[in-house]
Amino acid sequence: LIMEAIDSGKVGWNDTVTASEAAAAKGGSQIYLKVGETMTVTDIVKSIAVSSANDCACAMAEHLCGSEGAFVEQMNARAKELGCTDTNFTNSHGIPQDNQYTTARDMARIVVEAVKSETFCQVFGAKNYTIPATNLSEERMLKTTNYFISNQSVQKFYDSRVTGGKSGAASTEDRSVVFTAESGELKLLGVVMGAVGKTAADGYSLTHHGNFEEATELLNYGCDSFATAQILFSGKSVAQFPVENGANDVVGRPVSSAFSALPAGATVSDLSWQYVLKDSLEAPVKKDTVIGAVQVWCGDVCVAQSDMVSMNGAALSTAASEQLAQQNPAQEEENDGFTQFLMVIGILVGAALILGALLMM
Numbered sequence: 598l599i600m601e602a603i604d605s606g607k608v609g610w611n612d613t614v615t616a617s618e619a620a621a622a623k624g625g626s627q628i629y630l631k632v633g634e635t636m637t638v639t640d641i642v643k644s645i646a647v648s649s650a651n652d653c654a655c656a657m658a659e660h661l662c663g664s665e666g667a668f669v670e671q672m673n674a675r676a677k678e679l680g681c682t683d684t685n686f687t688n689s690h691g692i693p694q695d696n697q698y699t700t701a702r703d704m705a706r707i708v709v710e711a712v713k714s715e716t717f718c719q720v721f722g723a724k725n726y727t728i729p730a731t732n733l734s735e736e737r738m739l740k741t742t743n744y745f746i747s748n749q750s751v752q753k754f755y756d757s758r759v760t761g762g763k764s765g766a767a768s769t770e771d772r773s774v775v776f777t778a779e780s781g782e783l784k785l786l787g788v789v790m791g792a793v794g795k796t797a798a799d800g801y802s803l804t805h806h807g808n809f810e811e812a813t814e815l816l817n818y819g820c821d822s823f824a825t826a827q828i829l830f831s832g833k834s835v836a837q838f839p840v841e842n843g844a845n846d847v848v849g850r851p852v853s854s855a856f857s858a859l860p861a862g863a864t865v866s867d868l869s870w871q872y873v874l875k876d877s878l879e880a881p882v883k884k885d886t887v888i889g890a891v892q893v894w895c896g897d898v899c900v901a902q903s904d905m906v907s908m909n910g911a912a913l914s915t916a917a918s919e920q921l922a923q924q925n926p927a928q929e930e931e932n933d934g935f936t937q938f939l940m941v942i943g944i945l946v947g948a949a950l951i952l953g954a955l956l957m958m
Contacts, residue, residue, distance in 0.1 A: 598671055599642060600717040602661055610639045612660075619665065620656035625692050627652040634733040643726040648739040649765060651690035658689040665689050679706045693767050701788040708775055708786055712761075721761030721777065722746060744809055745776055754809040758816065764808060769794045772808040778816055782825040783858060787815045822861055828868070828893050828901040829855035834908055835891050836872055843880035843911035850908050851891055855901035869894045872905070882911040 602608040614637070616630040626649035630636075636644075641657050644650040658668035665688065672686045681703035687694045711717045724747040728737040741747050743762045748755035762776030773790040792807030829835075829851040837846045849872070860867075874889035882888070886907045893901040913921070 599657055600714045604714055604716055608638055612638045614641050614656050614660045616656050617659055620652050623651040623655050625651045628737055631733040634731050636731055640728050642720055643723060646720045647723050647726045647741045654690035679710050681706055701790050704775055704788050705786055769796060774808040774812050780820040785819045787812055823858040824861050825856055826859055827856050829903050838878060840882055840911040841879040842913055842917035844914040845911050847882055847907040847909055847911050849888055849905040851903035852906055853903045855903055857900040859895055867895055880911050880913045882907055884910045
């Protein structure tokens with residue numbers, strides 16, 4: 598929601614956000630905002646992305662909607678628009694509360710939409726950030742807790758394939774991470790939730806993070822098990838379709854090209870094409886008319902789809918034209934009479950022009 602507000606111009610990166618008592622009182626991960634402290638939207642957003650700043654999430658929610666509650670209503674409405682049927686938010690930052698819940702699938706839906714924004718992707722991949730001194734605080738240095746994209750704190754999880762992400766932990770027994778990654782042409786999105794970590798004897802440092810170990814396993818599985826291939830080509834025909842009362846068939850082609858991830862080693866024989874035509878494909882049909890859609894399936898998964906248009910036209914067949922003429926004789930006679938009338942008018946106009954030319958000689 599913040600990125601959509603920025604991309605639409607509703608909010609500017611240099612706009613000033615003022616911390617309220619409610620924002621300053623948030624617990625958990627925070628940058629310790631003070632009541633009345635002012636920061637730019639840039640500073641607030643980077644604090645949320647890099648440092649999981651709950652106080653900044655609340656401050657930004659209030660800045661956008663006037664209250665955190667109003668912002669949460671927008672969060673739930675937007676989640677429903679994205680098809681998140683098992684998600685309900687009660688706050689803007691994620692600290693556990695009664696009746697607040699989500700699923701890995703719903704979180705993936707949200708991130709799939711979010712990464713359409715280039716602005717979001719830049720923030721999602723931020724490794725560290727320095728907040729300039731404010732009216733109430735000295736300069737602050739922030740380091741990401743997403744160990745996939747930075748080895749400053751923990752080196753063993755750094756992975757050059759990962760392009761962005763966000764980690765979180767409600768407790769040692771409830772650790773999560775969402776990440777995006779690229780391997781060649783393959784782009785992946787991973788979500789791990791509810792992972793269990795293990796602490797050292799001091800009861801604080803983690804010997805097993807849980808979320809990053811499982812996410813690494815998930816990432817390796819994705820890279821090893823899938824490959825990207827172009828499946829649909831916008832300029833290439835896919836099938837020929839009969840046209841009712843048409844002089845000829847029409848050939849369909851996809852409107853747009855499509856790439857998709859397929860199981861590693863998959864071949865054309867593993868794919869099937871399905872065509873969903875309009876209710877009736879009846880002559881006349883003009884070239885480049887949308888005649889339906891084409892879908893490509895791998896097993897029970899639709900891996901690509903596109904609207905389909907005709908590469909050629911189809912006029913009425915001779916038989917259909919004659920039958921139509923027989924069904925409408927009155928119309929045929931009317932057309933003949935009108936044609937004769939136009940011929941008479943044409944002759945009279947021609948005669949007048951000739952007579953005018955003779956008189957001028």
